[in-house]
Amino acid sequence: MPDTIKNPKLKKIIQWALLVILTGILAVSLYIFVGKLESLRLRGYIRGHFRHQTAVQKITPDQIRGWMTFRYVNMVFGMPPAYLQNSLNIKDSHYPNISLDALAKQQKLSSVQMLAKTAAAVKSFTIKPNP
């Protein structure tokens, strides 16, 4: 509390008002935070015990994003690099070190189209791992 406030009564009032406001902000933000956390936990998005570890390690084909590189997608889904290269007919020499969005631009496709093609190829691999 700044020493410029000389009146001790006023100083005490300001201190208590500050304390009440701050405690209120703390309580409300904690309530909102815990609520959001609980909702995420119920939806299974939080790593719980070790038996749930694989759930947070893996992603689903629907979680593939345009910024992801093919190397990352291959690693996460355990696919051999040649699989997506053949399925999507990729001729770029930078493969697999190229993002889905960058390849979509090269192939004059929209990001959504590239995501759909990749997700479909990944889904068919996960159904039949040795195509």
Next chain:
Amino acid sequence: MLATLLSYVLLYKYPAIFVITFFGAFALPLPSGSVLMAASAFAVQGYMSFPLVLLTGIAGNMAGDSSGYWLVRRYGLKVLDKMRLGGFFSKNRLDGARNQIDKHPILTIYFSRFMTGIAPAVNVVSGITRLPYKRYLLFECLGEITECSCFCAIGYIFGSNWEYVSQLSGGFWVIILAGMLTTFVIGGMIFKKR
């Protein structure tokens, strides 16, 4: 912007993390916290090493902060003089500001690391007032270790679901800040009574 940065992290791994956190700490408004969270999630999936992600994040942040500090310390007043603003920063004012930071280093340097917009400003003030570097570095280092550990822990706990929980980080820092200020006020009231 985050999407582009994440592509770079997947392509260039640790050097990309270092560059992003460096410029994020230096002054550019980059989402380095979200990048660290995502990189930790990639580490959980086995794409990167978790300790290296954490160490690179801390190193990048510290290097960015220190660069800002030294740049302002060396050239800050000269630039201000050239802009004819040097008169505003008289010796008395600079000494007063330095004494305030020196008196409350935890409140000013340590906790400012958690607030992306405020940390570069504190680096500038610390540099321009010529706060001893060792003292600045100690609290800056502790702050960055805590901040990076928090972001990396979130990425580690939530793994591939980090995208869903990155929305929580805003609320998290409000709790930290409100808790810190409440403690400060309560502490002030208790110690004044004694």
